[in-house]
Amino acid sequence: MANFIEVRDVVKQYDGHMALNHVSVDVPEGCIYGLLGPNGAGKTSLIRIINLITRPDSGTVTLDGHLIVEDDVRHIGYLPEERGLYKKMKVGDQIVYLARLKGMPKADAQREMLDWLDRFDLSEWRDKKLEALSKGMQQKVQFIATVIHHPKLLIFDEPFSGFDPVNADQLKAEILRLNEQGSTILFSTHNMESVEAVCERISLINHSQVVLEGRVDDIRQQHKKNIIAVDLAPGAKLEANDRLFGLTPPPPGSRETWIQLADGVAVRDAIAWLNEHNQLTGFHEVLPSMHEIFVETVKG
Template sequence: MAFFEARGIVKRFANHLALDKVDIDVPRNSIYGLLGPNGAGKTTLIRIINRITGPDEGQLILDGHPLRSADIRNIGYLPEERGLYKKMKVGEQAIYLARLKGLSRNDALKQLKYWFEKFEIQPWWDKKVEELSKGMAQKVQFIVTILHEPSLLIFDEPFSGFDPINANLLKEEILRLKEKGATIIFSTHNMSSVEELCDHITLINNGKAMIEGPTEEVRKNYRQNLVSIDFSGKADTVEKILKDRFELHKFEAINSHYSALVKTGEDQSLNQVLEAIIGHCHIHGCQELLPSMNDVFIQVVNQQKQSSQKQQRS
């Protein structure tokens, strides 16, 4: 059973349909990616989950029961738009936000000390928020989001404002939170982060859920039957066989080896490619090339765009 479910979520703003009967199923103790271009409806769905706004239709279910106001205490939310008070001191604000989430002052101080040292921002404790860089402010907000150890964490574009080193630090912390039992939903444009972190994804475009499922399964569903082969031996013979029997996309010499990129037909397999050339070369490596999540993202968005254009013309 899913830890969190959204069923038939509809949200309209004036004449704009922001969400059109969106369903998601977030498995317990998973990292779940919400993908989509700007304006797709991701942030609207996240705001509905957090009860910042309500759906026009549909139901939200958390751990087997309809989402209630009291459940918000078990949700940690890091919004894309940063919400720290610029004139407050960093430490004072962190304690204030921790107290709002139910921690005592002593517990808040103890945990904040640990996290500020871990994220190397302890020298900023008595500085005003307005003195922080965007990345520093993001660290503070991440800390107060996770401090009360909620069972469901929601991050909206969590890597915005981070350099590669700090983005990697954040990824490591997200993986640790999962290991400790948290269920995590995050919205991002960073497709490499999706492949590194996400067990499941939903791709939303124009308010509709276009794809939903395990990340690797989604990639396999959009495979293009491309295989890569690294070999040494009779290059001319192998090249001719690959051209005659398959669709040869690339063939090149790399040091003492050769590399070939081959597209097989729907009724052909990697094994058939290997069987065709094995007597003429020594195989050093081979693999099926799955599309990246970035490739899938672009393909699905473009397909929907083309379909919409056809409907408008007809």
């Protein structure tokens, strides 16, 4: 799969503070890509560079095979973390205005605006000023304004913050639908659950540098600690075998039994032994959550 976005060796400095230190990120076409990192790590700086809001001090950004230029903003939709729209402007006018700023013809913008308002049950609010809407509705309007011009690249900065669970699910479904239709999606977030649920690949940025990059599945495999959760028949007690595995406590609140394999022991050997000596009813490999990997990597 070709890379839709290639960030190469980007450096950005503000007043002597290094915001991005030789950062490179490749986002394959059609991918849902997570940009992770603690606050102040440089995620927003990188997003602003991809968005052409600011220029890097050095390094390049390539979009769809060519160096990114001013006109490419029409192919990008951006939902900033700090949401903002004109409070005194009517909902419909506002969406059409933002779509036209992205280069969409007026008639198309009008038609799409009506479709989208309908999809989000906001049709009756079209001629109301934005300030009359609830916060959740305003967020939806902002989402529509982000995606209305059919961007090939969608950048969401903390998209789910401020949404209630029902709306968050609706939003997630829409994002996945846009992805199926071919949009490449870049998430910037520290909500690790959403990363595991939707992202194929991630880059973890810490202290202005990429410290971890790759497919989510691969990263979890790489960080696994050979832990297996075993289910035993009710009342049965686990018989240990120090040569094959040791006991390790599950996270607080869990009633599972976890074992950690000794070095060089294959899963099948351990399971075979367990099956022989215990009333084993089930087992599954425990992979570290992205949350754990994040915390572990950032704390380093």
